[in-house]
Amino acid sequence: MATLSNSNIQEFSDRKEEFLDEKADIERSDVVLEEEEENSCIEAVRAVVPITDDPSLPVMTFRFWVLSTLFSIIGAMINQYYYFRTTSGTFSIYFVNLATYGMGVAMARTLPTGSISVFGYSMSMNSGPFNIKEHCLMGIAVSTASTYAYAIDILAATDLNLKYRIPTLGSLILILTTQCLGYGMAGMLRKFLVYPAQMVWWANLVQVVFYNAMHNTDEFKSKRMIRGWSYMKFFWVICGCMFIYEFLPQWLAPMFVFMDWICWIKPFDFDFWALFSSFSGSGIMSISLDWNSIGGSTMWLPLATQVCLYGGMVLSYWIILPILWLNNIMGAKTLGAPLTPSLFYSNGTKFQVTNFMNSDHTLNEGEYNAGPPATMTPMYALNFFWSFVSLAGCVTHIAFFHGRDILDSWKASVGSSTEDIHTKKMRVYPEMPQSWYAIFYVIMVALSIFTCYEYDLQLPWWGFLIACVLGWVMTLPVCALVAITGYGPGLNVITELICGYMLPGRPIANMVFKTYGYMVMGQCQNLLQDLKLGHYMKIPPRAMFVAQFWGTIVGGLFNYMTMILIINSHRDILDGTETDPTGLWTGNSPATFWGSALIFGALGPKRMFSSEGNYGFVFYGFVLGAIIPIILWALSKKFPNVQWGKFNIALVASGMSFFPYGLTQSVLVCIITFMISQFYLHRYHKNWWNKYIFILSAALDTGAAFTGLVVFLFLGGGVSPTLSVAVPSWWANYYTPEGNNAPYLFTDRCGAFNGSWTSGTL
Structure with missing residues (x-):
C-alpha cells in the first residue's frame, strides 16, 4: 500500500483549505444574492438605501436629547423670525446635520460615561461612539420643530388686525392641536403610506445618502467618487463652490436671478412686460442663474412628475396667459398686472374689502351692494379652477391607477412573504400600537373643540368636525401622490371656500377652519x-x-414665544401704523392671511363664484379633474402598451396654478436641469446617476442655503442694521441713489418705473 508523503499531506491540506474558502465565498454570495432578490422594487431606493441594520445601536441617547432640543429651539426661533422679515431665509436641515455631527462626535470623545436620572429614567451620558441612528433621529426631531406652526397665522392676524391677543394657554393649545392632529393621523395611516415599497417619499433619499456618507457606513466605504474622493470630500468641494458662487445672484448681481432677456428688446412696452417679465408676468423664456430658483429636487424627482408639472406651467403661463392678455379677455389688461391676488373694480381701481366692514368684522351688505362688485384678474380666477382640477384629479388618479396597488402593498406590508425588505428589517423592533395614535388623536380633537368654544374662535363643533373629515378624506390620496410622485396639491383653497359657504360672515372661523383642514393634512404629510x-x-x-412629539412641543412653544417678543417690540411697524426705516420688518404674512379670511369669510365665495357672475366656471374644475383620470384609466385597459398613468392631471393642474403671485423665472432652467438629469443621465449614464445625483443635489442645496444665511445675517442687516452692506451700483445690480430701479420697474430691466409705457397699452 502506498503511503502519503508529507508533501502529499500538505497538498491535500492546501486543497481542502481552498475548497472550504470557495465554499464560504459561495455561501456569502448566496446570502448577498438572496438579499439582492429581496431588495426594494424601486430602482432609486435600491441604489441608495442600505438593506443592512444593526439593532444594537443606541438611539434615545443623552446626546440626542441635548442636541435635538438645542437645535429645535434655534430652528423654531429662526423660522418664526423670518416670518416677520422682508427677506426670506431658511434653517437648512443640512446645516443641522453637519453641526450635530461635529458636536455629537465631540461629545462622544469628551463626556464621562456616568449615568444621570431624569424623572426616574436613567441614561448614560456617553453611550459610546456617535452613531448614524441617533444622528438621524436628531434631524427628524429638529425638522419637526423647525416648521413654523401654521396656527401662528391666526394668532398674529388677530393680534395685529383686531388688537385682540388670544390668552397664552389658548394660544399654546391651538398650536399644539393643529400640529398634533396630523401627527395622530400619520400614525394611523403609516401602514398605507409608509410601509409599502411604492411609497418612496423621494426627498428622503437625499437624506439617506447624506447620513451614510457622513458616517462612512460599510455600504459607502467602497464607493469612490471622481479622483478617488470619498462621498464627504465630494460633498464639501461642491458645497464650497456653490457657497462662493451664490454670492453673485444673492448679493452682488440680483439681476442674475431675473434674466428676462426677451423683455430687454422693448423694456417699456406694456405687452412685453406682461409676457416676458418674470417678476409679475409670464416670464416666457426667462433664465435664472440662482440655484435657489432651481433646487436639487429637479435632479431626482421622477421624470414623469416633472414633465407633468412643468408642462402645466408652460401651458398656463406661456400659452394661456398671453392669449388672455393680448385679447384683453375678462379685462386682463384693464386690471393691471397679469399675476396678482388683489381684487379690483371693473375699471382697474383696487377694491378694498375693509371699506365695507362692520365693527364686528362682518360685511356691510347694504354698502357693498350699493356699489359695483369686486372682480379679479383672469389668471387668479383660473388659479381656483386649476386647484379644483388638481384636487379632484388627485383623488380619482390615485383611486384608479394606484388603488389596487396600495391595497395589495398594504397587505404585503403586514407580514406576507412578499413584504418590502425594509419593512421586514423593521420587524425586529417593537411596533407603536395603533391604539396609542388613535387615543392621542381623540384627545387632540377634544382639546381643539374646547379651544374653539373657550376662546371664541367662531368655529362651532360641527364645523371643526367637518374640517377633520375633509382632512381624513384628502390625506390618503394627496399623501399617496406625494409619496409616489414627489409632489401633491394643498388644501388651502378648498378649505377657505367650504368655510366661506358654510359660515359666511365669520372671518375668524374661516382662518381656524382653514388651519385645521389644511394644516392637519400638511402636518400629517411632513410627519x-x-x-x-x-x-x-x-x-x-x-x-x-x-x-416627533418632542420636536412638535418644543417647536410650537418657541414659535409662540418668538412671535410675542417680535410683536411686542415692533407692533406699530407690523400693523402698518408706522414704516420701518430699516426696511427689514414686515407684517405682510399675517396681513395676507387676514385679507384672505376677509375675502372668503366676510365677502364670501357665494358672491365671487356665483353662477350668474364671471367666475362660476371654476367649479367645473371638479368635474374635469374627476373625469380625465377615468378616461386615461379606460385607455390604459384598451391600449396597455401605452403608459397612460404617467399623465397625471393632478400634477399638470398643480403646475398650471404654481405662480398665482408671479416670480416665474425658474421654469426654463428647471426644464433644462431635469431633462439633463432625469432624461439624459438617468437613461444613458445610469451608473453615474445612481452614484452622484443625490449627494450632488444635497451639496448644491446646502451651499446655496449657507450663502443665504450669511448674506441675511452679516450683509443684509439680519443681526443688526449696522451690518447691512450695500453693493455699489453696477450693470447687474442697477439702482439709483433714491433706492429704486428707475427707469425700470424692477431688477429684471423690464417695465416702466413711473407707468409711462411707450407702447402695448389699450
Whole structure:
C-alpha cells in the first residue's frame, strides 16, 4: 500500500483549505444574492438605501436629547423670525446635520460615561461612539420643530388686525392641536403610506445618502467618487463652490436671478412686460442663474412628475396667459398686472374689502351692494379652477391607477412573504400600537373643540368636525401622490371656500377652519415623510414617536414665544401704523392671511363664484379633474402598451396654478436641469446617476442655503442694521441713489418705473 508523503499531506491540506474558502465565498454570495432578490422594487431606493441594520445601536441617547432640543429651539426661533422679515431665509436641515455631527462626535470623545436620572429614567451620558441612528433621529426631531406652526397665522392676524391677543394657554393649545392632529393621523395611516415599497417619499433619499456618507457606513466605504474622493470630500468641494458662487445672484448681481432677456428688446412696452417679465408676468423664456430658483429636487424627482408639472406651467403661463392678455379677455389688461391676488373694480381701481366692514368684522351688505362688485384678474380666477382640477384629479388618479396597488402593498406590508425588505428589517423592533395614535388623536380633537368654544374662535363643533373629515378624506390620496410622485396639491383653497359657504360672515372661523383642514393634512404629510426616513434608517418606531412629539412641543412653544417678543417690540411697524426705516420688518404674512379670511369669510365665495357672475366656471374644475383620470384609466385597459398613468392631471393642474403671485423665472432652467438629469443621465449614464445625483443635489442645496444665511445675517442687516452692506451700483445690480430701479420697474430691466409705457397699452 502506498503511503502519503508529507508533501502529499500538505497538498491535500492546501486543497481542502481552498475548497472550504470557495465554499464560504459561495455561501456569502448566496446570502448577498438572496438579499439582492429581496431588495426594494424601486430602482432609486435600491441604489441608495442600505438593506443592512444593526439593532444594537443606541438611539434615545443623552446626546440626542441635548442636541435635538438645542437645535429645535434655534430652528423654531429662526423660522418664526423670518416670518416677520422682508427677506426670506431658511434653517437648512443640512446645516443641522453637519453641526450635530461635529458636536455629537465631540461629545462622544469628551463626556464621562456616568449615568444621570431624569424623572426616574436613567441614561448614560456617553453611550459610546456617535452613531448614524441617533444622528438621524436628531434631524427628524429638529425638522419637526423647525416648521413654523401654521396656527401662528391666526394668532398674529388677530393680534395685529383686531388688537385682540388670544390668552397664552389658548394660544399654546391651538398650536399644539393643529400640529398634533396630523401627527395622530400619520400614525394611523403609516401602514398605507409608509410601509409599502411604492411609497418612496423621494426627498428622503437625499437624506439617506447624506447620513451614510457622513458616517462612512460599510455600504459607502467602497464607493469612490471622481479622483478617488470619498462621498464627504465630494460633498464639501461642491458645497464650497456653490457657497462662493451664490454670492453673485444673492448679493452682488440680483439681476442674475431675473434674466428676462426677451423683455430687454422693448423694456417699456406694456405687452412685453406682461409676457416676458418674470417678476409679475409670464416670464416666457426667462433664465435664472440662482440655484435657489432651481433646487436639487429637479435632479431626482421622477421624470414623469416633472414633465407633468412643468408642462402645466408652460401651458398656463406661456400659452394661456398671453392669449388672455393680448385679447384683453375678462379685462386682463384693464386690471393691471397679469399675476396678482388683489381684487379690483371693473375699471382697474383696487377694491378694498375693509371699506365695507362692520365693527364686528362682518360685511356691510347694504354698502357693498350699493356699489359695483369686486372682480379679479383672469389668471387668479383660473388659479381656483386649476386647484379644483388638481384636487379632484388627485383623488380619482390615485383611486384608479394606484388603488389596487396600495391595497395589495398594504397587505404585503403586514407580514406576507412578499413584504418590502425594509419593512421586514423593521420587524425586529417593537411596533407603536395603533391604539396609542388613535387615543392621542381623540384627545387632540377634544382639546381643539374646547379651544374653539373657550376662546371664541367662531368655529362651532360641527364645523371643526367637518374640517377633520375633509382632512381624513384628502390625506390618503394627496399623501399617496406625494409619496409616489414627489409632489401633491394643498388644501388651502378648498378649505377657505367650504368655510366661506358654510359660515359666511365669520372671518375668524374661516382662518381656524382653514388651519385645521389644511394644516392637519400638511402636518400629517411632513410627519409621514419623517416616518419613512426612520423606516429607511431602521430607527425603532417608538423612538420615532417620542422624537416627533418632542420636536412638535418644543417647536410650537418657541414659535409662540418668538412671535410675542417680535410683536411686542415692533407692533406699530407690523400693523402698518408706522414704516420701518430699516426696511427689514414686515407684517405682510399675517396681513395676507387676514385679507384672505376677509375675502372668503366676510365677502364670501357665494358672491365671487356665483353662477350668474364671471367666475362660476371654476367649479367645473371638479368635474374635469374627476373625469380625465377615468378616461386615461379606460385607455390604459384598451391600449396597455401605452403608459397612460404617467399623465397625471393632478400634477399638470398643480403646475398650471404654481405662480398665482408671479416670480416665474425658474421654469426654463428647471426644464433644462431635469431633462439633463432625469432624461439624459438617468437613461444613458445610469451608473453615474445612481452614484452622484443625490449627494450632488444635497451639496448644491446646502451651499446655496449657507450663502443665504450669511448674506441675511452679516450683509443684509439680519443681526443688526449696522451690518447691512450695500453693493455699489453696477450693470447687474442697477439702482439709483433714491433706492429704486428707475427707469425700470424692477431688477429684471423690464417695465416702466413711473407707468409711462411707450407702447402695448389699450
